[in-house]
Amino acid sequence: MMTRRQALKTTALASAACATTTTLRTAIAQPTPGPTPAAAATGPFTLPPLPYAYDALEPHIDALTMQIHHDKHHAAYVANLNKAVAGFPELGKKPVEDLVRDLNAVPDKIRTAVRNQGGGHYNHTLFWQMMKKGGGGQPSGELLKGVERRFGSFTVFKDELTKAALGQFGSGWAWLVLDANRQLGIEPAPNQDSPISQNKQPLLGVDVWEHAYYLKYQNRRPEYVAAFFQVVDWDFVSERYKQASS
Ligand SMILES: [Fe+2]
Numbered sequence: 583m584m585t586r587r588q589a590l591k592t593t594a595l596a597s598a599a600c601a602t603t604t605t606l607r608t609a610i611a612q613p614t615p616g617p618t619p620a621a622a623a624t625g626p627f628t629l630p631p632l633p634y635a636y637d638a639l640e641p642h643i644d645a646l647t648m649q650i651h652h653d654k655h656h657a658a659y660v661a662n663l664n665k666a667v668a669g670f671p672e673l674g675k676k677p678v679e680d681l682v683r684d685l686n687a688v689p690d691k692i693r694t695a696v697r698n699q700g701g702g703h704y705n706h707t708l709f710w711q712m713m714k715k716g717g718g719g720q721p722s723g724e725l726l727k728g729v730e731r732r733f734g735s736f737t738v739f740k741d742e743l744t745k746a747a748l749g750q751f752g753s754g755w756a757w758l759v760l761d762a763n764r765q766l767g768i769e770p771a772p773n774q775d776s777p778i779s780q781n782k783q784p785l786l787g788v789d790v791w792e793h794a795y796y797l798k799y800q801n802r803r804p805e806y807v808a809a810f811f812q813v814v815d816w817d818f819v820s821e822r823y824k825q826a827s828s
Pocket residue numbers: 651655706789791793794
C-alpha cells in the first residue's frame with residue numbers, strides 16, 4: 583500500500599510532467615498528521631498543509647520559522663492571490679502552476695499580482711516538499727549522473743547553488759532547473775519569480791527571503807544555506823528530475 587508521502591510525491595511528479603491536468607495544489611491536498619494550517623482567505627486557492635511537523639527540520643530550520651513561514655507568509659500569498667483573481671472566475675479554475683507558467687495569459691490588470699502572489703504560492707508549495715526530516719546528503723541514480731555531467735561533481739553543483747543563493751541581492755530564490763532542452767542549470771530569481779515562467783522546470787529551490795531564516799540565523803545567510811542542504815529531500819528532487827527529463 584502506498585504511503586501518504588509516496589502518494590504525495592507520485593502525484594506531485596505527475597504534475598511536473600503534465601502540469602495542465604494535474605497540479606501541485608491538488609497534489610498536497612491530502613490528509614496529513616502535520617500542523618493545522620492557518621485559515622486561507624475565501625477563494626479558489628487554498629493553503630496546503632505543511633507535510634510534516636513544524637519542528638521536523640530542527641535543528642537546521644527551527645520550528646518557529648517554519649510555523650510563521652508556512653502559516654503566515656505562505657498563507658498571505660494564497661490570500662492575496664485569491665484577492666487578485668476575484669472577479670476573474672476563469673483564472674480561479676486554473677491550477678496556480680498554469681497561471682505562473684503563462685503569465686501572458688493573465689490580464690494586464692492583475693499580472694503583477696499573480697506573478698508575485700501566485701509565484702509565492704507555487705514556489706512555497708514546492709519548497710515544503712523539497713525538504714524532509716533526515717534529509718541531506720546527496721542524490722543518487724540518474725540525478726547524480728546528470729549533476730556530474732553538467733557540473734563535474736556534486737560538490738561543484740552545491741558550491742554553484744550556494745553561490746547563487748548568496749549572490750541573490752535582497753529577496754529571492756536560487757533554483758536547480760531543467761530547461762526546455764533538458765539541460766540542468768542554476769537560476770537565481772528575484773522576489774517570487776519562478777523558473778516555470780521561463781519554461782524551466784524547478785527541481786530544487788532554496789528560499790533566501792529573510793523570512794526563511796532570520797529568526798535563527800539573522801544576517802548569516804551562508805549558515806542558513808548550509809543548513810538547508812542538511813534537509814533536502816533528494817528522493818523528491820530525483821523524482822522530479824526523472825519525470826521532467828522523460
Ligand atoms: Fe518564503
